[in-house]
Amino acid sequence: MLGCPEFRTLPSSESGYRPDMVSVWTATAEVPQYDVLRADRRADVAVIGGGLIGLTTALLLAQEGKQVVLLEARRIGSRTSGNTTAKVTSQHGAIYADLVDRHGEDTARQYATANQQGVEQVAQLAETLRIDCELIRTPAYVYSAQSADGLRREAEVAASLGLPAVFDEDPQIGVPAVGAVRFDDQVQFHPLKYLAGLATAFVAAGGQIFEDSRVVAVDEKDDQAQVSTESGPVVTADQVVMATLLPLGMTGGYFARARPQQSHGIAVRLPVEAPAGMAISTDSPVRSTRPWPGGGPNGLIVVGGGHETGDVEDTEAIYASLLDWVGSTWNFAPTAEYRWSAEDFSTPDLLPYVGRSPGSDRTFVATGMHKWGLSNGTAAARQLAEQIAGRDDPWNGLYDAGRIGGPRAVAKVIKDNLKVGVDFAGGHLARALSGGLDHLEIGQGGLFEVDGEKVGAYRDRDGTLHTVKPVCSHLGCPLAWNNADTTWDCNCHGSRFTPDGDVLDGPAVKPLDRS
Known part of the structure; x- marks a missing residue:
């Protein structure tokens, strides 16, 4: 067995290029x-x-x-x-009626059971291992501000599958809602x-x-x-x-x-006490919220702006939209104390x-x-x-x-891979910024054409220029610049890289070629 490890807070920015891009969890835990x-x-x-x-x-x-x-x-x-977002819940949006329609009751019940037992296993491990991770039991809501019809069926189906689900006509979640499905006794914690x-x-x-x-x-x-x-x-x-x-x-x-999906989060302090419980909307754009205990009674975490990895040109605008939603909902001018993003993958079924x-x-x-x-x-x-x-x-x-x-x-897989083929054939490499690298300002990055070749470039806050060949090392797909996260992202299969080309997320295992 190895010796006792040293405990340290994770770096505020894992890639070292954007110290303002850090999750509230990374900033507040010794690992x-x-x-x-x-x-x-x-x-x-x-x-x-x-x-x-x-x-x-x-x-x-x-x-x-x-x-x-x-x-x-x-x-x-x-x-x-x-x-x-650190929600440990078997409520995955309004999924259960869809699961029954797609796969039948037996499969939907297995999924419900597996995930509710997953919730309980997290709580059990935290208790038996005496992990101080700010774990609390709390309700989870999936709500709509427009129509409750689908939610009524969702509540009935989820309850029939053995989940702690009820329809709540007047959910107290701090945002406009005409109804919600409430799952009781779910978990939130510090991941x-x-x-x-x-x-x-x-x-x-x-x-x-x-x-x-x-x-x-x-x-x-x-x-x-x-x-x-x-x-x-x-x-x-x-x-x-x-x-x-x-x-x-x-x-x-x-x-x-599987398709790569990216979501974005912010941590803010409201001018009033933050709503209790975890909530996610069925309306578009989707907004997911939960209390932020580290922010005091007014602390709130808001997540949304989901999109396929590498498929949005201006990710800074997504963080702005999250702040705009918070401001319009609670009538004040919010500031994000922390902001971050995460990637995951979805399957066709x-x-x-x-x-x-x-x-x-x-x-x-x-x-x-x-x-x-x-x-x-x-x-x-x-x-x-x-x-x-x-x-x-x-x-x-x-x-x-x-x-x-x-x-x-199968149809979804075919459709997704046709899109990948289009991106592979041209994709983001067709969009190069005008002007030479000498004109690249501090904090700016993107695709440039230099001597007839595409170059991925970023000038960091110290003025240092970082250049790479903007082609994914996994299967050669063109990469897109993520201006908020300062990463090179592959829309084909979800690999992500630092401005220097180091791998952040696979399936790629090799760094990008440096220019």
């Missing part, structure tokens, strides 16, 4: 720091990814006596799990403090964590798998879990079966992919959480741990990682 992998290791299970799914899976396996090594490309909790607790418990159970140890390849050979890292050392294991948002590289073909990857004997995956990864991800971790331990899948194939889906899902 244990672990060594880089410097020598080859042997393990029963290698877990790739130090977010909620990876840490929960690793902990459950270590508690079973497995020798587990967890590899994190950056810092634990530094990407999606540390940038979530990074929770992950720090999971990591500490995992190491105490005999597990090993290595940070800044990016995995670049997994090769299955005979009776073992070799997990290669960017710096050279290899972990040899009997089984491998890819808990990396989207499986790395070409694994399972998931890059073609609304169900995650969890389990053994197609064509693999030893590689397991978990992806496609539809922005509800705290409950879905905890359920996924339990499924992975049970399968690796040789026991039956607790959800009876609900999240089958090898499924194709029905005609509706």
